[in-house]
Amino acid sequence: MTAVPPPLPIAEDADMDVERTNDSVGHRRRGDVIVWSARVAVIVAFLLGWQYLPKVPNIRKSFTFLDPFFISSPTLVAKELRAIATGQHGAGMIWAPLARTVITAMIGTLAAMIVGAVFGLAVSNWRMLSRIARPFLVVLNAIPRIAVVPIIVLIVRNSQQADAVTAFSVVFFLAFYNAVEGAGTVPREMLQSAQLLGSSNLRIMWKVRWPYALGWTLASLPNAIAFGLTGTITTEIFTGGSGLGYQLLLGVDNSNANLLFAIVVVTALVGVILVLGSAGLRRVLLPWWESNQTT
Amino acid sequence: MGTAAGRTFGPLLNLSRVQYSYPSGLTAVGGVDLSVGQGEIVAIVGPSGCGKSTLLSLIGDLAQPSRGSIEWTDSAEHRDRRLAMVFQRDTVFPWRTVNANIQYGMECLGMPKHERRQWTADLLKLGRLEGFGDVYPKSLSGGMRRRVALLMSLAVRPSVLLLDEPFSGLDEPTRVELLADVLKLARELKLSAVMVTHDLGEAITIADRIVVMSQRPTTVRKEVRVDFGSERNVYEIREAAEYAALYSELWHALWASIRGEL
Numbered sequence: 410m411t412a413v414p415p416p417l418p419i420a421e422d423a424d425m426d427v428e429r430t431n432d433s434v435g436h437r438r439r440g441d442v443i444v445w446s447a448r449v450a451v452i453v454a455f456l457l458g459w460q461y462l463p464k465v466p467n468i469r470k471s472f473t474f475l476d477p478f479f480i481s482s483p484t485l486v487a488k489e490l491r492a493i494a495t496g497q498h499g500a501g502m503i504w505a506p507l508a509r510t511v512i513t514a515m516i517g518t519l520a521a522m523i524v525g526a527v528f529g530l531a532v533s534n535w536r537m538l539s540r541i542a543r544p545f546l547v548v549l550n551a552i553p554r555i556a557v558v559p560i561i562v563l564i565v566r567n568s569q570q571a572d573a574v575t576a577f578s579v580v581f582f583l584a585f586y587n588a589v590e591g592a593g594t595v596p597r598e599m600l601q602s603a604q605l606l607g608s609s610n611l612r613i614m615w616k617v618r619w620p621y622a623l624g625w626t627l628a629s630l631p632n633a634i635a636f637g638l639t640g641t642i643t644t645e646i647f648t649g650g651s652g653l654g655y656q657l658l659l660g661v662d663n664s665n666a667n668l669l670f671a672i673v674v675v676t677a678l679v680g681v682i683l684v685l686g687s688a689g690l691r692r693v694l695l696p697w698w699e700s701n702q703t704t
Numbered sequence: 705m706g707t708a709a710g711r712t713f714g715p716l717l718n719l720s721r722v723q724y725s726y727p728s729g730l731t732a733v734g735g736v737d738l739s740v741g742q743g744e745i746v747a748i749v750g751p752s753g754c755g756k757s758t759l760l761s762l763i764g765d766l767a768q769p770s771r772g773s774i775e776w777t778d779s780a781e782h783r784d785r786r787l788a789m790v791f792q793r794d795t796v797f798p799w800r801t802v803n804a805n806i807q808y809g810m811e812c813l814g815m816p817k818h819e820r821r822q823w824t825a826d827l828l829k830l831g832r833l834e835g836f837g838d839v840y841p842k843s844l845s846g847g848m849r850r851r852v853a854l855l856m857s858l859a860v861r862p863s864v865l866l867l868d869e870p871f872s873g874l875d876e877p878t879r880v881e882l883l884a885d886v887l888k889l890a891r892e893l894k895l896s897a898v899m900v901t902h903d904l905g906e907a908i909t910i911a912d913r914i915v916v917m918s919q920r921p922t923t924v925r926k927e928v929r930v931d932f933g934s935e936r937n938v939y940e941i942r943e944a945a946e947y948a949a950l951y952s953e954l955w956h957a958l959w960a961s962i963r964g965e966l
Contacts, residue, residue, distance in 0.1 A: 601766055602795035602853075605788055606860055607812030616808075620799040697799045697840040 456483045481666040486674060489667040493675075503656070503675060510641055510652040511679060513569055517576025518637030525581045526626040529588025533622070534614055539589070550582045554640065558647050568650035572641045579640040580633045584626055591625025592618045627695055630687040638680055711933065713741020713912075715777050716896055717763070717864060722772035723921075724755075724762055732758045734921025735772065740864065742779055743934075745890060745897045747907035749954065750917030750925075751962045756900045757868055759922065763898060764789050764866050779863070784813055788857030789866040796841045796852050802828070803837040805852055809860035823859065830889055831855045847878040851885065858889060865890070867899035871906070883910045884938045891934045904954045908947055909938050916957040919964050926957040 460483050462468055463475045477485060492500035532539045558575055565571040595618055603617050645654020653672055660668035691698065717740040724733040732755035740746050750756045761767045763774060764787060776786060788809070797805055803824055810820045828834050831851045841849055850871060857865060867886070871879045887910055890897050901907050907914045908930060916926040930950060932941050941947050 596793055596795070598791040598793040599795045599797070601764075602789065602791060602856075603808070605764060605766075605785075606809035606856070607785060612812065617797070620797070624799065695799070697801075697842060699798055699842040 459483055477666070478664075479666055481670045485667045486670045489671040490674060493668070493671060501656070501659075503672075506652045506656050507675065507679070509569065510572075510638070510645065510654070511683070513572045513652065514576050514634070514637040514641040515683075517573040517641065518580045518633050520573075521577040521580035521637070522584045522626065522630065522633055524577075525584025526588045526623065529585040529626070530592055530619060530622050532585075533589045533592035534618065546582075546585070550586070554579050555643060558644050562644070562648055568645075568648040569652075571648055572644040572652065572654075575644040576637040576640040579636045583629055583633050583636060587626045587629045588622045591622035594625075595621045624695055624698060627691050628698065630691050631684040634683045634687045635680055638676070638683065642676065711743075711912075713744040713896075714779060716740055716742045716744075716779055717777070718775045719763070720773055720775075722759070722762060722769045722774060724758055724767065725770045731770075731921040733762065733769075734923050736923055738915060738924060740896050740898055742863075743890070743894055743896055744912050745887070745899070745910055747911035747914045748898065748900045748917060749902065749904060749907050749914060749958060750922060751919050751958070752902060753920065754917050754961070755920045755922035756917050759917075760789075760866055760868050760898065760900050763787070763864075776863075783861050783863045785809075785860040785862050787864045787866055788860055788862040789868065790850075790853050790857050790870040792869040792872060794849060794853065796849055796856065798841050801838050801840055802833060802844070802852055805841070806855045806859050808856060813860060827855045827858060830858075830892065831885065846874055847882060850874065850882055854882075854886065854889070858893060858895075861893070863896060865895050865897040867897060867901075869901055870899070872902070879906065880909065880938055880942075886910060887934065887936070887938060904951055904958065905942070907954070908950050909941065914950075914954060916954060916961060918961050925961055928954060928957075 459480070463477060463480070463482070469475055474480065481489075489500070492498050493503040496502045532542055554575065557578065558571075561574050561578070562568075562571045565574050599621075600613060600617065603613050608616065641652070642654045642657075645652040646657055647654075649655055649658050653676060656672050657669060659665070660672065719736055719738040722733060722736045722738075723731065725731045736759060738746075748756050748759065758767070762769050797808065800808065806824050806827055807820050810823065815823070824837070828837055831854060833848065833851055833855070836844065836848065841852060844852065853870070865886075871882050874882070883906060886897065886899075889895070897910075899907070899910065911930050912934075914928045914930060915924055916928070917923070918925045928950065932946075
């Protein structure tokens with residue numbers, strides 16, 4: 410779980426005086442068609458295989474796990490999704506556990522982002538502090554977070570708080586390392602330029618290092634949300650109290666593959682929505698952020 | 705302090721026997737004597753890695769000479785700051801708009817807001833960036849970004865503008881345009897400039913005097929006066945016979961430096 414450095418600031422449309430020719434746009438469109446049809450083909454092939462491969466007798470005999478009892482099937486998962494969304498056929502509704510997991514993950518993630526960024530900036534600004542802290546932080550970050558979950562559960566008796574604390578502990582280091590990295594990688598020339606323009610050390614910290622580090626930290630927001638969600642669901646499985654993790658436990662206890670796959674689909678959807686949402690939030694908060702990422 | 709096209713430059717900055725050694729003991733700059741006059745543009749050329757950028761950081765007070773002295777005359781004190789520098793690497797703050805970038809140095813000086821706004825508008829006009837004040841640097845071209853960096857340093861009204869290969873990596877027409885901008889700005893704002901470059905054409909285009917440096921530890925090998933004057937047309941002098949003659953003279957000196965001839 411190392412800090413993921415965002416792409417170096419490279420001007421996204423630095424060649425704005427160079428007009429893109431129509432030809433290259435057309436080229437791109439043709440490429441898009443190929444890419445999208447390939448994507449659709451992969452999905453269709455996957456769903457068809459999932460649905461019908463277990464029905465082929467020879468295959469079913471040699472691969473015993475290819476049985477809807479274990480792997481469910483697209484139609485069964487779809488049925489289950491409808492059931493948990495509407496509460497039909499006595500199925501438990503998904504909305505309350507879903508809301509609980511998402512809210513817990515977001516609280517843990519946001520708190521960790523803020524605290525991590527502030528700590529990161531503080532540590533990177535005081536050289537002595539950063540030298541003292543470095544080995545501890547490396548060791549702490551090397552501990553697999555799942556190993557700490559029981560201790561967190563033991564200390565924080567309230568299960569929702571325990572979930573949030575786990576999300577926090579996972580995301581904290583991501584935010585922290587990004588802030589340290591960011592503040593430490595301000596180009597030397599940028600600092601010298603600010604100094605020559607008459608900045609005091611304090612001004613350089615607040616007006617140069619801080620925004621630079623903030624950019625790096627917020628750039629990691631989509632990753633952080635994904636990590637926070639993972640931490641929360643892991644702890645929920647452990648505490649078995651509520652949330653999507655508890656729904657997964659129910660699925661295992663009742664040997665209900667349909668429910669397990671339906672929950673996986675729900676978490677995937679939630680993950681995608683949160684990641685896209687946080688990317689949007691980053692665009693709003695950092696209108697200046699330069700990215701050469703393409704989607 | 706030399707003369708160019710009949711012009712004389714009052715003294716501004718004087719380096720005598722300036723020497724610089726790294727903590728490792730390696731001597732990068734070995735006894736440089738150099739003067740820069742008021743309103744004069746001096747270009748420093750030399751073999752790559754010879755220590756010319758180090759020399760510029762010594763003038764810029766980013767490092768202290770091991771020996772020798774750098775003296776400023778009183779005339780340097782009449783400006784807001786003695787010097788400003790444009791670096792080879794991009795130093796524009798990406799989180800500030802063009803206006804806010806230009807105003808950074810003014811904020812450091814504590815300039816009142818209305819004055820800041822007026823001076824920024826003037827600078828945008830001088831730097832051909834009108835209409836781009838509220839734009840973030842990410843949507844500017846490479847040449848425009850260099851102009852923003854230039855205006856950022858001019859915002860503090862320095863006596864001397866230090867330029868460390870500021871236009872490398874840009875295409876030739878853009879570079880010539882930027883040189884014309886520097887020349888115009890230096891003339892209108894009455895500033896001196898010291899530019900380190902590896903490009904002889906760039907040096908001839910802009911400078912009143914060109915200094916050819918030797919290999920490390922670098923010293924002044926040759927000084928050449930350029931008499932095109934401050935009203936020169938940078939697009940036309942490239943075709944002048946004097947330009948070619950100067951180029952050839954400088955090339956021989958530079959080539960001798962590169963081969964380490966005495």
